[in-house]
Amino acid sequence: MGGITVAEIQHILQEENLLREVVSPAGWTFSLTDQAILAQTFDQLDYHSGRLDGPSIFICKGAAFKEEYLHQAIENGAQYYISEVDYPAAQAVGFIVSDERRAMASVARKFYNCPDEKLYMIGITGTKGKTTVNYFLHHILQAAFPQEVGYLSTIDYTLDGKTRNASQLTTPESVDLYRMLAQAVANGIKYMVMEVSSQAYKLDRVYGLFFDRGLFLNFTPDHIGPLEHPSMEDYFYCKRQLLHHARHILLHDDLPHQQLLIEEAHAFGADVSIYGTLSTSDYVVELLANKKDTFTLYNKSTHMHQTFHCPLPGDFNMENAAAAIIVAQQLHIDDALIKEALVDVVVPGRMMEYHLPNGVPVYIDYAHNYDSLRRLLDYVSEQHQDRQVHLLLGATGDKGKSRRIGFAEALSGRDISVCFTADDPGTESPRAIANEILAHLEMLGTPLSDYDFIEDRAQAVQTLLEEAAPSDVIILAGKGIDQSQIIGKAHVDYPGDFKLVERFILNEENKNKGEML
Structure with missing residues (x-):
């Protein structure tokens, strides 16, 4: 499906001003000139040594890269490598570059014959809502263009409009991304809807990729930490890179620094549309009173109102x-x-609603930062004003530490009961994470009066379900449909919040049937 010559690799790296020198056991040179060498063609390109099994190009990638990976790749057939560092002991030719991630993306795009140019590309960014919009838009496009629409989401992806596979990253690494786009093209896909994370731009996973349409949904504090973004400015700047790489941009009217965004998009040649609840927007969303699932959309250019059900x-x-x-x-x-x-759109893990046999509503949602948790709590509290809210909550370890302050802000001043638990704690202690949230609440002057801590998430879910009174409502936040937990450095199997709820409901119903008999 892919292929590239040595000449093409060298040309791309020189064209992108990335090539520093070419090194080999025979010595260093500024560029290769032997025509026989330049004509060599390779049909394997990867950053994972274990996936190589013959003559190939290997990319040395990542802060945790070890030289042994390169030697493994050479043992598996790699004859050339791309790296920011030269490895004198390597029995292969090295293209030494100033930026290995940009080099990887540029070479991968050429290797897979620029598949993005053969697709109508739609990119979605924002702190929250990317997956939901992705699912909505894919479903609509699929209805209009059957089996011609693919998508890449945080949850899963399809490259043929039929088969869905679990995702590992919101936005795949560039080699994987261009391979997937090429597979979509081979499968007859014409439209590709994909989420574009801030990390995708920070780590150049989408370097060289241009979108026909880009959507910027929202922006709130998140992903600030040593393993993600050093500051809110950096996080915002990375999100804004979509404006540099799209022909048409759709912006929400509640985004900060709106004028900057408009000027920035225009500076890079994009036209801009604004949507939201403000009457000044190009598309005005009008929420209808007493109808929780209905809204009107007013298109200013056509003066048309249309009513839609969500x-x-x-x-x-x-x-x-x-x-x-x-x-x-x-x-x-x-x-x-x-x-x-x-x-009939269903977004896995988003606002999934169950009812226990005693009538208690249970909501499962991926809410994992300040704004998504605040909105979730606002909605449930408004819909169930006569019920006591019981919230299951954890925060991820090793990254996104700003979320803990955000959670405290979202909880501040609310009369709810919180059960703290594990949510991908990584190398951190779930109890220590919970204590951080509680400490932030103390600093805000609104300490929680009703809270508990159960580290084992499955046990925490079971306890909430078992103890729920008919006047309660339960929210299980954070995990959605995830069926694993990151504990330490490992992904550990976890039944899933939704599975635990379904199992509990089934057991209770069977128990009630038994009592009736």
Whole structure:
């Protein structure tokens, strides 16, 4: 599916001003000139030595890279390597570059014959809502263009419009990304909807990729820490890179520094549309009173109002649906088809609602930062004003430490009961993480009066379900449909919040049937 010559590698690296020198056991040179060598062709390119099994190009990537990986790659057939560091002991030719990630992306794009140019690319960024908008938009496009639409999301992906596979990263590494896009092209896919994380731009996973349409949904504090972004400015700057690499941009009217975003997009040649609840926007979302799943969308340019039903509850999800609808309308998809397509959209792990046999509502949601948790709590509290809210909450370890302050802010001043537990704690202590959130609440002057800590998440879920009174409502936040936990450095199997709830409901129903008999 892919292939590249030595000449093409050298040309790309020189064209991108990345090549420093070419090194080999025979010596160093500024460039290769032997025509026989330049004509060599390779059909394997990777950064994972274990995936090579013949003549190939190996990329030395990552802060944790070890020289032994290169030697393993050479043993497996690698004849050339791309690296920021030269390895004199390596029995291979090295292209030494100033930026290995940009080099990897540039070479991978050429290796897979620029598959993005053969697809209508739609990129979605924002602190939250990316996956929901992705699912909404994919569902609409799939209805309009059956089996011609692929997507890449935090949860899963499809490269043929039919088969879904679990995702490892929100945005894959560049070699994997261009390979996946090439596979989509080979499968007859014409449209690709994908989430673009801030880390994707920070780590150049999408270097060289240009989008036909880009959506910037929102921006709130998140992903600040030693393993992610050093500051909010850096996080915002990385998000804004989408504006540099898209022909058409859709911005939410609540984004900070709106004028900067508009000027920036225009400076890079993109046209801009604004959507949201403000009357000054190009597309105005009007939420209807007493209808939790219905909104109108007013298109200022056509002076048209259309009413839509959102398949997920919550004002924020109606705005997510609106973003997807606007893009579909801009692609000239009929409103009637859009409405029909939205009816049965299911977004795994987003606002999943169950009811226990005693009538207690249970909500499962990926809410994992300040704004998503705040909106979730606001929605549940508004819908169930006569019920006591019981929240299961944890925070990830080793990254996104700013979320702990955000959680405290989202909890501040609320009359709810919180059970703290593990949520991908990594190398940190779940109890220590919970204590940080509690300490922030103390600093805000709103300490929790009703809280508990159960480290084992499955036990915590079971306890909440067993102790739920008919006047309660339960929220299980953070994990969504995830069925693993990151504990230490390992991914450990976990039943999943939703599976535990389904199992509990089934057991209770069977128990009740037994008592009736």
